[in-house]
Amino acid sequence: MSTTPKVSTSSTASSRNGPRVYKIVILGEGGVGKSALVIQFVSHRFTDYHDPTIEDSYQQQARIDGEPAQLDILDTAGQLEFTTVREQYMRHGEGFILCYSITDRRSFDELLAHKNLIDRVRCNENTPIIVAGNKCDLEQKRKVSTEEGRRLAEQLGAPFFETSAVNRQCVDDVFHGIVREVRQKEYDELVESERLAKKRLRKKRMHALFSRLNIFKRKSPTASSGD
Numbered sequence: 602m603s604t605t606p607k608v609s610t611s612s613t614a615s616s617r618n619g620p621r622v623y624k625i626v627i628l629g630e631g632g633v634g635k636s637a638l639v640i641q642f643v644s645h646r647f648t649d650y651h652d653p654t655i656e657d658s659y660q661q662q663a664r665i666d667g668e669p670a671q672l673d674i675l676d677t678a679g680q681l682e683f684t685t686v687r688e689q690y691m692r693h694g695e696g697f698i699l700c701y702s703i704t705d706r707r708s709f710d711e712l713l714a715h716k717n718l719i720d721r722v723r724c725n726e727n728t729p730i731i732v733a734g735n736k737c738d739l740e741q742k743r744k745v746s747t748e749e750g751r752r753l754a755e756q757l758g759a760p761f762f763e764t765s766a767v768n769r770q771c772v773d774d775v776f777h778g779i780v781r782e783v784r785q786k787e788y789d790e791l792v793e794s795e796r797l798a799k800k801r802l803r804k805k806r807m808h809a810l811f812s813r814l815n816i817f818k819r820k821s822p823t824a825s826s827g828d
């Protein structure tokens with residue numbers, strides 16, 4: 602495993618040779634369980650220790666709502682500073698998992714800073730995201746209520762799950778959910794572009810009709826003068 606994430610700028614459109622690739626990035630403060638969640642999703646096991654400085658990508662195929670998908674997941678190291686590499690993956694990521702730990706209020710409070718960073722780099726607020734409140738198996742150490750998590754997600758317009766990388770609770774929901782969000786955005790964009798195309802076509806037809814009417818109007822006085 603390398604310490605430098607591999608950020609590809611190639612098209613992610615569905616290829617004839619395999620399923621559509623979805624570039625997913627998981628963000629959040631160090632120690633919230635980002636690596637544990639990714640490894641649980643990909644390898645079906647819980648890792649108690651994962652080097653916190655390692656940023657690496659993982660590939661996993663899944664069938665989501667009957668459609669195959671290849672998830673290309675970048676597990677980040679949690680810092681908020683701007684670097685060229687970070688800017689690159691923020692730009693090329695298609696869906697973002699914002700992760701905090703329910704046992705750590707600071708990680709929850711920091712989530713908005715991660716969201717703002719995404720918006721700043723991408724210059725829009727329309728990026729598909731999902732919120733994951735991890736370590737929900739540690740109920741006795743809870744510092745952030747489920748309601749607070751739900752409200753934050755609502756504020757960000759994102760789905761919300763409380764997860765546990767230990768017992769795999771809602772792990773699939775989060776990774777499948779972010780693919781659903783990306784698909785939904787693509788569908789909305791397609792519907793919007795079809796609407797605009799139809800509008801343009803209607804305008805063009807009206808224009809052609811009016812031009813013809815104008816020709817008739819111009820022709821009619823000449824026709825009458827010939828009488």
Ligand SMILES: Nc1nc2c(ncn2[C@@H]2O[C@H](COP(=O)(O)OP(=O)(O)O)[C@@H](O)[C@H]2O)c(=O)[nH]1
Pocket residue numbers: 629630631632633634635636637638648649650651652653679735736737738739764765766767768
């Ligand atoms: N109890 C519990 N511990 C977790 C969970 N997820 C991660 N951990 C532990 O939290 C620590 C940090 O996890 P890690 O995945 O390295 O966090 P990262 O820095 O966000 O990648 C490790 O000791 C993990 O074993 C979880 O869902 N429940």
Ligand SMILES: [Mg+2]
Pocket residue numbers: 635636637651652653654655676677678
């Ligand atoms: Mg990690």
